[in-house]
Amino acid sequence: MITFDDATVVYPGGVRALDGLSLEIPEGEFVVIVGLSGAGKSTMIRTVNGLVPVTGGSVTVGDRRVDQLGRAGTRQLRAEVGMIFQAFNLVERTSVLNNVLMGRLHHVPLWRSTLGLYGREDVEIAMQSLELVEIVEKAYVRASNLSGGQQQRVGIARALAQEPTVLLADEPVASLDPPTSHVVMKYLQEINRRLGITTLVNLHFLDLARKYADRLIGLREGQLVFDGPGSEATEEVFEQIYGRSLTADDVLEGGAAL
Numbered sequence: 061m062i063t064f065d066d067a068t069v070v071y072p073g074g075v076r077a078l079d080g081l082s083l084e085i086p087e088g089e090f091v092v093i094v095g096l097s098g099a100g101k102s103t104m105i106r107t108v109n110g111l112v113p114v115t116g117g118s119v120t121v122g123d124r125r126v127d128q129l130g131r132a133g134t135r136q137l138r139a140e141v142g143m144i145f146q147a148f149n150l151v152e153r154t155s156v157l158n159n160v161l162m163g164r165l166h167h168v169p170l171w172r173s174t175l176g177l178y179g180r181e182d183v184e185i186a187m188q189s190l191e192l193v194e195i196v197e198k199a200y201v202r203a204s205n206l207s208g209g210q211q212q213r214v215g216i217a218r219a220l221a222q223e224p225t226v227l228l229a230d231e232p233v234a235s236l237d238p239p240t241s242h243v244v245m246k247y248l249q250e251i252n253r254r255l256g257i258t259t260l261v262n263l264h265f266l267d268l269a270r271k272y273a274d275r276l277i278g279l280r281e282g283q284l285v286f287d288g289p290g291s292e293a294t295e296e297v298f299e300q301i302y303g304r305s306l307t308a309d310d311v312l313e314g315g316a317a318l
C-alpha cells in the first residue's frame with residue numbers, strides 16, 4: 061500500500077508541484093495519472109522512491125515513511141521500486157542482457173557488477189524478465205539495434221529484474237507510435253495482473269489512460285481533481301482535469317472520438 065498524506069512538494073524557486081495530495085493505493089493496483097504538462101505527474105511518482113523529497117505531508121510505502129528513511133533505507137526502497145522512463149535510458153552500446161542485468165545491481169556487490177560477474181541466478185532472473193516481455197531472443201543483441209518499442213520492453217525487463225514490489229512508469233509511451241504504445245501498455249497491464257506489482261503510470265494520451273487504467277488519478281496544478289475508474293472518465297471529466305476543451309493532440313489516435 062502506498063499512502064500520500066497531504067503530500068506537498070515545493071521546488072526551490074517556489075513552484076508548488078504537488079499540493080496537499082492525499083490518497084491510498086492498495087497493493088497490486090494499476091493506476092494511471094493524467095494531467096496537463098506541469099500538473100505534477102512526474103513529481104508525484106518520484107516522491108514514491110524519494111527521488112523528489114516531499115516538503116510537506118508524507119508518502120508512505122508499506123510501513124516506511126519515505127522522508128524518514130536514512131541513506132540505507134532509501135537504497136533498500138529504491139531496490140524495490142522499478143522505474144521505466146520515456147527515453148528508455150538504456151546503455152545502447154552494450155547487449156540487451158547486460159542492460160537487464162543492471163536491474164540486479166541493487167542485489168549484487170559493487171565489485172562483482174563492476175567486473176561483470178553476475179551470478180547464474182541473476183542471469184536467470186534477467187532472462188525470465190526478458191521472457192515476460194517476449195524479447196528473450198534479443199538477449200545478445202546490442203541495445204542500439206532495437207526499435208523504440210523493443211527498447212522500452214527491455215526497459216520494462218530491466219525494472220522487473222529488480223524483482224520490484226512497485227513499478228513507476230513516467231510517460232513510457234511518449235516516444236512511441238500508436239500501435240507500439242498499445243503493445244507496451246499491454247505488457248505493463250499483463251505484468252501487473254500476473255505478478256501483482258503495484259503500478260503507477262503517467263500518461264499524456266487520454267484514450268490510452270481510459271483504456272488501461274483500473275484507477276485514474278487526475279492532477280491539476282498539483283491537486284487531485286479526479287479519482288475513479290478509467291471507464292468512468294468521460295470527456296467532461298478530462299476537460300475538468302485539463303481545465304480546457306480537448307484537442308486531437310490529447311489522444312493517441314488523433315481525430316478518433318475519445
Ligand SMILES: Nc1ncnc2c1ncn2[C@@H]1O[C@H](COP(=O)(O)OP(=O)(O)OP(=O)(O)O)[C@@H](O)[C@H]1O
Pocket residue numbers: 071072073075076077095096097098099100101102103104
Ligand atoms: N527540479 C525542479 N525544479 C524546479 N521546478 C521543477 C522541477 N521539476 C519540476 N518542476 C516544476 O514543477 C511543476 C510540475 O512538474 P512535473 O514535471 O511534475 O509535471 P508533469 O505533470 O510531470 O509535466 P510533464 O508532463 O511536462 O512532465 C512544473 O511547473 C515544473 O516546471
